[in-house]
Amino acid sequence: MTSGNIFLAGVGGQGTLLASELLSEAFLHSGYDVKKSDVHGMAQRGGAVTTHIRFGARVYSPLIEAGTADLLIAFEKMEALRFVHFLAPGGVVVANTQEIQPPSVLRGIEPYPADVEARLRAAAGRVYLVDALSAALALKEVRAVNVALVGAASHFLPLPAEAYEDALRLRLPPKILDVNLAAFRAGRELPASQGGTA
C-alpha cells in the first residue's frame, strides 16, 4: 500500500482526535506525505465526530471521497454503519463493540438498531468487531479505548507496530505513556480473536 485513505468515526469525547494524531504522525515519520482533517467545535459534546486521514507520496485533498476509504475505524458500533458508504470496495472495517446511545435513543423515541453487525457485514466484506472498551477497562484506563482501537486497526495498514509506538512516545506525557503502550499492544491482539488479521 503506497497510498491510502483512513476514515475515523466516533462520538465526541471518545478520543478520536488523539487516535487520528497518532496515525498521522506515524505515517509522517515513516516518510509519507499526510493530510488529516477533522472538525472541532462540537467535538466535546457527544456529536458524531469524523476524521479523514490520507497518506501517500503527495496528498492534495484533505477530505476522503465517499466510496474510497481503505480502512474505516469506528469507535462506536453504530457510527461504523453511519459512515460505511465511505468504504472502498474491499475495504476493511474495524469497529468497537461499544454502544453509546444518541439523544433519540436515550429518550426512548427510537431504538438503538439491533442489526448493526449484520448490516455492516452486508455492506463491507471484511468487518472486525472488537471490544476495545473491555481491553481498556482491563488496564483500568477507560480513556485508552482509542489507543486500543488504533492497535486493532494497525494490522490493516502498511506500517510496523514500532511506528505507532514511536508516535505514542512522541505524543504522550510519561505519566500515561505506559498504559497507552499496553493498550496499543492489547488492541493489536483483538482482530486475531475475530477470525484473522490482514
Place this chain on the structure above:
Amino acid sequence: MSVPSRENLVLLSGNEAVARGAFEAGVKVASAYPGTPSTEILENFANYEGVYAEWAPNEKVAVEVAIGASMAGVRALSTMKHVGVNVAADPIFTVSYTGVRGGLVIVAADDPEMHSSQNEQDSRHYAVAAKIPMLEPSDSAEALAFTRLAFELSERFDTPFFLRSTTRIAHAKGAVKLGLPVVPPVVPGIVRDPAKWVMLPMNAKRRHVLVEERTQALVEYAETSGINRVEPGSRELGIVTGGVAYQYVKDAFPEASVLKLGMAWPLPEKLIRDFASTVDRLVVVEELDPHIEQHVKALGLEAQGKDLIPICGELDPKIVREGITGVKTALRAPETVPGRPPNLCPGCPHRGLFFVLNKLKAVVSGDIGCYTLAALPPLNGMDLCVCMGASIGAAHGIEKALGKEAHGKVVAVIGDSTFLHSGITGLIDIVYNRGNSTVIILDNHITAMTGAQENPSTGKTLQGEKTHEIDFVALCRAIGVEHVYPVNPHDMAATEEVLRREIAREAPSVVITQAPCVLLPDHRRRVKHVYEVLPDLCVGCKACSKLGCPAIEWVPFTPEDAALAGKKPTQQGMTRINPLMCDGCNQCPPLCKFKAIVGKKS
C-alpha cells in the same frame, strides 16, 4: 504545537502553521477573541517565547490592540472567525486608510458548511470593501509561508493584510517545514505622524488617494510575484481556483491547466486573461460566493463557475468532478441510523437552567455559546438566536414591541464571555430605556464552546497569569440594575423560584447562574457522587429522560421482559445511568417521583 521530528518536518494544522508563521515573522503582539475555526491560532502563538498574546473581550478591541502595536512599530496579529470580522469591521475599514508601521495581519477564518457557525459568510467581500489585500493559503505549508509573507508585504505596501482561512485549512493537518524566526526591519518606538494616523476628514481624504494607488501597486505584485501561479496542463480545461478548493481541483482533474490564486484580492487581470487564452474551457472553482468568477466575467471573459459548483457549503473532489463533468458517480446510499447531534455534556449546569425555563414556558432570546445546544430537544429551550450579544437587545425589542403582552414571559440568556463580548451594551440599553426584561447570565466561568478559553471574568489571562476577576453582580449594579440574583442552576427548585419572581418583576433584573463548566480540570478532578437508577423502583415514566442528560439511558422491554423483571406488562422499559458518564450534578434525582435515582460516592 506538534513535536518536531526529522528535518524540521512536522504535522501542523493550518491554525498551528499560522501561529508558527507569525512567530517566525517576528510578531510580538497578538490579540483575538476565540471563535471556531480560528481559536487555536492564538492558543498556539501564546506558547512561543518572547511574545505577548491576549484574549480581548471582542474582535473590535482585538483589532484596535493590533493597530496600536503596529503604530508602535511592532508586528501584530489579530485573528477571528468570519462573524467576528463583522464586529471588527469599524476599525478594519479605517486602518486600511492609516496603513501600518509594524506589519499588521488580520486572520479571517470562514466556516463553509457552518460546522459551528450561524451563517456562511464569505470574508473575501471584506477585502474588496475595505480595500485590504488578502492572501489565501491552500494547506498548512502555505498557511505558514503566506503568514510570513503577509507581514513583509504589509510593511512594503503600507497596508494591513487579511489572511483568509477556512475550516478545512484551519483544522486540517499537513506536513510543514519549520523556518527560523526573522528580526523585522521596522524599529519599535513611537514615531509621531498625525497625518497618517489621525483620521480627521482632511487627513483621510489624502489617505484615500494613497489607498487607491496602493491597490494599483498590489495588482502589479499580484501579476508578477508568483503568489498566483499557473500550473500548465491540457488545453481542454483550464481552472481558476484558490484556497482549499485548489486541492480538490488537483485530485479531481490532475490533467487540467490550473491558475492557482494565492491572493484573493486584488486579482491579477493580465494573468487571468493570459491564462484564459491558453485554454478552451475556463471554469472557476471556489468555495462559497462567486468572488473570482465575477471578477473574471467582468473582464469580459467567458467562464463557468457557480452554474456548475454549489454556492452553499463546502466542496470536495467529488463535487468538483461531478460539477465540471456533469457525470454523477453512482455510490452506495448511506445507511439510515438514528442521528447523533451534539448535546450538552452530562452534568452541564446549563441543563438545569433550561429545564426550568422550559417548565416556565418562557420565551427565550438566546445567544451564541454551548447553551445554544439547549435549543435542541428535549429542552427545546430557545426561540431566537442571531449573533454574539444579540440576546439582550432582542429580548428588549420583544418587550417594547408587545408591551404588557410580552411581560412576564421573555428572558434573555447569555454566557459570561458573550456578555462581556457584546451583551453588556444591550443591558445598558434596557436600563437606560426603561425596559423590564430579565437577563440570565450563564456564568460557568470559562468560554466553553470554543474549548475552554479564559475571559475577563475567569481571573486568568490567556497565558495563565492571575488577573482581576470581574464581579458580575457589582458590574450589573454599576450599570443600574437594582435586582441582581446569583443562583445555583443545579438546584432547579431554587432557580425556578427566583426566575418566577424576576420574570414577573416590573423592572430590569439579572439572574446569574453560577456553576463551573464540567470540562474544567478542577471540576473534573473533584470527588463526585455518581447516581444510579434502582431497577426495582423505576416505573419507566421517563420523567428523568426529559433532562436529556447523555448519561441517562433508556433500556426498552418486551412484555415478556417486563414480566420476568416483575414489572407491569405495560411498562415499556426503564432508565439506567451510565456510570462512566454521570458527572454527579444531582439534577435528575428530584425529577423522579418514585425515588428511584440515588447517589453514591464514586
